[in-house]
Amino acid sequence: MSAERATEAGLVRLARRLAARSGGTGVRVGIGDDCAVLDPTPGAALIATTDLLLEDVHFRRRWAEPADIGWKAMAVNLSDIASMGAEPRWALVALACPAGTRMEEVEAFYAGALALAERHGVALVGGDTSSSPHGWLVNVTVLGETPAPPLLRSTARPGDVVAVTGPLGRAAAGLALLERRAAPRGLNPGILADVTAAHLRPRPRLEEAGWLARAGGVTAMMDLSDGLATDLGRLAAESGVGACVELERLPVDAATRAVARAVGGDATAWATGGGEDYELLLTCAPAEVERLRAGLPAKAGARLSVVGAVVPGPGVRWLDSRGREVAVAAGFEHLSSRTAAGARR
Numbered sequence: 001m002s003a004e005r006a007t008e009a010g011l012v013r014l015a016r017r018l019a020a021r022s023g024g025t026g027v028r029v030g031i032g033d034d035c036a037v038l039d040p041t042p043g044a045a046l047i048a049t050t051d052l053l054l055e056d057v058h059f060r061r062r063w064a065e066p067a068d069i070g071w072k073a074m075a076v077n078l079s080d081i082a083s084m085g086a087e088p089r090w091a092l093v094a095l096a097c098p099a100g101t102r103m104e105e106v107e108a109f110y111a112g113a114l115a116l117a118e119r120h121g122v123a124l125v126g127g128d129t130s131s132s133p134h135g136w137l138v139n140v141t142v143l144g145e146t147p148a149p150p151l152l153r154s155t156a157r158p159g160d161v162v163a164v165t166g167p168l169g170r171a172a173a174g175l176a177l178l179e180r181r182a183a184p185r186g187l188n189p190g191i192l193a194d195v196t197a198a199h200l201r202p203r204p205r206l207e208e209a210g211w212l213a214r215a216g217g218v219t220a221m222m223d224l225s226d227g228l229a230t231d232l233g234r235l236a237a238e239s240g241v242g243a244c245v246e247l248e249r250l251p252v253d254a255a256t257r258a259v260a261r262a263v264g265g266d267a268t269a270w271a272t273g274g275g276e277d278y279e280l281l282l283t284c285a286p287a288e289v290e291r292l293r294a295g296l297p298a299k300a301g302a303r304l305s306v307v308g309a310v311v312p313g314p315g316v317r318w319l320d321s322r323g324r325e326v327a328v329a330a331g332f333e334h335l336s337s338r339t340a341a342g343a344r345r
């Protein structure tokens with residue numbers, strides 16, 4: 001670690017050193033030439049995804065450390081690869097940070113990203129660095145593979161159930177705490193740490209997705225990045241179907257409810273519209289639910305919960321405990337608009 005300022009040459013040296021240390025296979029030429037040269041598995045489909053994270057749009061430096069930013073930039077891409085039932089293999093990381101950023105902050109950023117990449121056998125094979133006139137800007141691209149046909153969001157069928165792989169609204173509860181200047185009185189510190197970690201360090205459901213892809217029976221799948229309301233709307237539209245969700249069936253855990261009570265938030269709105277939970281949203285025939293629920297690896301709170309059904313019509317309908325149709329909070333909005341919405345309350 002070093003207190004020196006980050007320079008272009010220093011950043012390139014750092015990236016090369018870290019890439020050499022990172023795991024993964026299928027890298028003929030890594031960082032150092034104009035392009036990486038990769039050896040995909042013969043016959044496998046190549047899967048590609050990219051995501052942009054911007055300071056004060058997706059995170060604030062006040063509450064996100066460089067290692068958190070690196071972790072999350074990698075996690076959101078790995079979650080997209082997971083949602084296809086694919087395996088991540090190679091990552092490219094581009095970073096722009098403000099003048100005056102210290103080398104140790106950049107090292108911490110890479111350490112956060114690579115801790116997660118290494119856990120899933122992903123090699124760092126390229127990237128770019130620049131200074132930024134504004135805040136931090138991160139762009140990660142991940143390439144993955146799947147030998148089997150990838151799971152798509154466009155193939156749900158009327159009569160299927162709609163299910164998710166874990167609790168919803170935790171990341172939004174975490175964000176509500178992070179955005180406050182002080183912790184609310186009376187909230188258990190363990191709960192505070194738990195839900196803020198859900199926001200800062202999401203765990204992509206790669207193992208669960210891999211298992212689901214191999215198990216068969218899943219008709220459509222995507223990851224929940226922008227909240228159930230938005231993402232289920234997308235799945236339904238892409239599949240040319242509708243969906244019906246029973247709000248009572250949404251898996252909202254005790255920690256999220258405790259935060260909602262402590263800050264005067266709405267746990268159900270967080271579950272439908274909060275976003276950034278990075279659970280898997282999937283559809284399957286009703287007859288497959290018990291087999292998939294029993295077999296799903298039960299790590300880090302993973303549990304298959306049926307929340308509704310795929311129906312013929314267009315759009316998503318939301319039903320309360322009496323079966324009446326209700327309106328729900330829309331999906332994820334970025335920090336600026338979310339803060340404005342928060343200020344109205």
Ligand SMILES: [Mg+2]
Pocket residue numbers: 079080083222223224225
């Ligand atoms: Mg996605």
